[in-house]
Amino acid sequence: MIRTFNIAPWHIETNQWDPENKRIQESITSLGNENLGMRGFYEEGYSGDTLEGIYLGGVWYPDKTRVGWWKNGYPKYFGKVINSVNFMKLLITVNGEQLDLNHQVPQDFSLDLDMQKAILTRSFKVEIGGVKLKFIFERFVSAALKELVGQRLTIKNLSDSKADIEVISAIDADVYNEDSNYGEQFWDVLAKSNQQNEVKMLAKTKENDFGTERFTVGFDTTIKTDMDYVGDVENDQSIGQKYHIALQPATTSIMEKRTIFVSSRDFGTVDEINERMQELTHTIKTQSFEQLLEQHVQEWEQRWQKSDIEINGDAEAQQGIRFNLFQLFSTYYGNDARLNIGPKGFTGEKYGGATYWDTEAFAVPVYLGVSESKVVRNLLKYRYNQLDGAFVNAREQGLKGALYPMVTFNGIECHNEWEITFEEIHRNGDIAFAIYNYTRYTGDQSYVLNEGAEVLTEIARFWADRVHFSAENGQYMIAGVTGPDEYQNNVDNNWYTNLLARWTLRYTLEILDQIEEDVAKKVNVSSAERQHWQEIIDNMYLPEDSKRGIFVENDGFLNKDLKPVSSLPKEQLPLNQNWSWDKILRSPYIKQGDVLQGIWDFIDDFSMEEKQRNFDFYEPLTVHESSLSAAIHSVLAADLHKEAQAVEMYERTARLDLDNYNNDTADGLHITSMTGGWLAIVQGFAGMRVRNDQLHYAPFLPKNWTSYRFRQQFRGRVIEVSVDKSATNLKLISGSPLSVDLNGKKVELS
């Protein structure tokens, strides 16, 4: 655990200059607006260790799979987010000396991410070029105008003598990805131009061997400043403008930089991109920096009004949950059904930008609660729009129906590790389950009875083809899978996978009974096909152990050496950093809940005794080395009235990155795990469930907290739930009256 920021309710701030943990701080101070985002790297450059990462939503590159042992069904490339053209640059020299905090030592250093307003501010004093100056860097990625990034640089001369200051504002395509596969660059510069406080660059992702989309991106930067324009600074891959000021003692100079980003994702041709950039640049030119910032802040204010969680008595918990929501909203706010929630969002390269099952399994339940239903509906549409890709993925494996990818940008599987790609097929069930989850929560049947029915049918077809009948025991089985617990690879009859497969078939049959004729025609399920599905449902094998009264994670699991995690020497944890993959695979240690993930999905379908026995068996074997694990365990622990454990698990998830729990925050934030804090509080501590179109609560108050309060969206309403030592208070903030269930009693809210 490394904590690099102070505890504060709305701020991530520090006054410590901490170059050793700079990458961690860069990750944590990331900003984003769904359309693009960036790490909190320094605009003036830094010659020490840094990851200058800017990422553009939906812009990626297919990296050729370079393995000598190609087998049929392996994806041909590994899809990766690429580091954007860097348009943030503000290179500064003072009396000829380059500003670079790797060389000068800053004083009165302050780094502050204001989560309420989504503004990052960095300030420091520094002796440079024989003078002492104060620098303030501010930036925001506009939530109001998705194409806009604003920066403001303030320089104050604290010396007795004047300072000759030069600033180069540049757009630079000479960027690399750090990821080991790449020694290459991904941008071809198409055009650059420079005029009157404005520079532009158009670049295109380089050609690839797979015929996947190439992306054209355009950046248009305008500068407002009291400095003098000196001239342009250009080379093959970059374009910039140099400004100068002779800054007198005790005076201040300000430079505002506004960058517009437009891409071929929205506009097909270079002309259209240019036109749109011009249009937007014109619009923002007529407004002050403060105005642009204000619109951005207002948008964030609205977000917080609908979703804020207040915790009293535990300042760390308070900061943690706000940081979670802040980063989630920075990554995705449901405005564009072509985008999704990458496990690292816009905060790093690893897994960056691509879509995983995390979305359906973890993010959907949270967004249902914190945002309007259209947000999740867009997430569902994302998969519907990629159905063709899912057909391709299934066909590649020689299977019928739709196999949604484990990792994707465009619907086609783009991860090339076989044990992930075609073994972690539970994702197909999770994607089906999200449709059910959305429908249950929102009451909106229109999706499931139309697009949803198609998706469900094709997923059901996949499952029906993927199972096999085992003559040996007269049941249907699913061989060769990896469940949510990736520490057991290529197993047979993963209970979770089999459960979801059976459930999908059953739910699909239910939905098919309700669809209109035109939809029925489209999905074209014959009665023989239905009958076959029913036969599978009735005879699906789900491994259980009658002796222990538990569900068995997979065949053979109980043969392992079942010593609890607590028996392992502390220095061997985390296992994935200390054990060989061989040793991990053979061990009984569970990366993230697997049987327990299934119990969480269908939490109302199991008896307390069943839940208890499985929790007591599996939790002690679980190492929680997936960041997605703790939240699920927190909810289940709460459900089982293991309140202390529920809180402990909450703490692990809510401050995962703020406290660098897994020792990998430097790589980027665990964006999809940011859902964990909300799940733990709302589903866990408050016991929120939706049963038969009604909200249910069964809250408890964590021991160290004095109270907590959250707001929740539900079917056009905003409901506020306040829990303190004495009582639970439910309040309807907006929307029509409804009745909810509190600890088994009906409460009318109006």
Add this chain to the structure above:
Amino acid sequence: MIRTFNIAPWHIETNQWDPENKRIQESITSLGNENLGMRGFYEEGYSGDTLEGIYLGGVWYPDKTRVGWWKNGYPKYFGKVINSVNFMKLLITVNGEQLDLNHQVPQDFSLDLDMQKAILTRSFKVEIGGVKLKFIFERFVSAALKELVGQRLTIKNLSDSKADIEVISAIDADVYNEDSNYGEQFWDVLAKSNQQNEVKMLAKTKENDFGTERFTVGFDTTIKTDMDYVGDVENDQSIGQKYHIALQPATTSIMEKRTIFVSSRDFGTVDEINERMQELTHTIKTQSFEQLLEQHVQEWEQRWQKSDIEINGDAEAQQGIRFNLFQLFSTYYGNDARLNIGPKGFTGEKYGGATYWDTEAFAVPVYLGVSESKVVRNLLKYRYNQLDGAFVNAREQGLKGALYPMVTFNGIECHNEWEITFEEIHRNGDIAFAIYNYTRYTGDQSYVLNEGAEVLTEIARFWADRVHFSAENGQYMIAGVTGPDEYQNNVDNNWYTNLLARWTLRYTLEILDQIEEDVAKKVNVSSAERQHWQEIIDNMYLPEDSKRGIFVENDGFLNKDLKPVSSLPKEQLPLNQNWSWDKILRSPYIKQGDVLQGIWDFIDDFSMEEKQRNFDFYEPLTVHESSLSAAIHSVLAADLHKEAQAVEMYERTARLDLDNYNNDTADGLHITSMTGGWLAIVQGFAGMRVRNDQLHYAPFLPKNWTSYRFRQQFRGRVIEVSVDKSATNLKLISGSPLSVDLNGKKVELS
């Protein structure tokens, strides 16, 4: 099946010019002498599809593993054979036109590999540059002088007018590997020189990131010809000499080219390499081409005298078995304990050059029979010398003792597919078994009681650490392995692996009882350690199915959809070319015998009924998509008196490449599978076994054969076994008298 050569007892020959199958022909006409070897590509160059492969024994390069999903215990590089500097070049122009059979059409084409003499001859007539010429290319890779490759070019003018002929003899380092990972070159040219009919080049494998050995190689080419020396032809990466002749009608010109290859594997410094090349070049200069060739032919004559197999009544079988032995001897003849038998020998890039378990499992039993015992002893020493590497491999997985690599050049694992690297650990048992096999066959205890005891002890230590005790069923188990059948990955309790692990522990304990004190001190096995091993031996779990009376390949195998291979549509075979890897892994189809491999290893330890039941259950599920599979099945079928099936399997193995059975001979030959023909005939048809220091035979004669005869080495003797329709004849060709067992009766040979 594609057959590109005629049937002949001692020749691989064709008169068909067959550019479509050129790569297959190149593979089949490969030559080698353990120290180096090459494919039968054309020295004059060919602009059509060709793989110009020359490979140098033990010379390789570590290719960086480029995957994004690195896990602890994965090898850091993939070791690969690299294509040598090409010293074979003889570029020819006639009246200004380049000879290139992709442009001219050859007439009276002949390609002939003489297996008895190990000479490759190619001749054709061609109209070129307005004249008609006959070309004859001959080459040999000397079995008598390991550093020597000889070439002879004969050109006859068949026209009425003179022909202006230019020949450039060159050494060229501008070579590439074809393998997908490489766009790079592997040679840095260190020096080139050119003088008086002689050119030299020194080159070094380029730097690598892993600190593995870099190899310096030197080539020295001398030319003898009636042509005139014109001048040198040189660029950065190549050096050559140009010769010219105005060839008059009906006259003939001859060019002899002798290349000496010396490398840093034998001499440490460049000076020493140069000196040795000079020395050797001097020696060969004093001898005629015919003399050099004669020494080579004599060496091959001796090899054949000890090992030839004669088959009457089946010309295809005859050719097949000789081709098998020819290619085996070309790859390895036991002169250098630092070398081994690559699965493709010197005939292709895939798996080329590296050492696999094939050596111990398949090659050792054959070399025991066809060569002197020192040959196999050198193969055993190879592993002893690499014991340090095996310690590293085990430690990388967090395990004790020695884990021999699945693929290696230097003892360190150099394959980077996890399901191979740390799952196919049965190899460790096979390597132990080879020690036993050698000792049983040769009667020589000196290895096993010294170096062998160390190897066995360290392998035993590995097994003792790799097993785990399953409290659930009170037995020791081995989880997470892949057996010989690579179509079932990451399984638990592979019967074969568990059997070999138990056997190794037991055999090691037996040997430890016999070693001298100094060796005992060295291996340092405590009585507690012994006791632990005994405990594992006594409680090892070996999966069996009492209902069917069979051993079970691995846990869960019987749950599969157990339809026989014969039920699959023909066009789906071979599975590895038609099914996804996913589908293959989930299927019950067996790539190569697995349980049956174990039964073959310990063929005297099982009852006929056990063997019968297992064969009848597993063989119908086996697709034999490993070239190593058929031979084992042939021996077992013979053992079970399924003679027709034994012969069918023999045919599949003995002519695998000659008939391109697996549709991949173009990539190179299946060198280690060349053992199959011998195993099928000697262990199968002749029923040869060694029991209690005595040879046993129980021969049958395949229906279509009139007779067969083979020679076998046994403890300093050569024995000839002749089987015809009426009787089996045993003859002692050399060595002291001995008694053998023929069909249960003692026969004295003298």
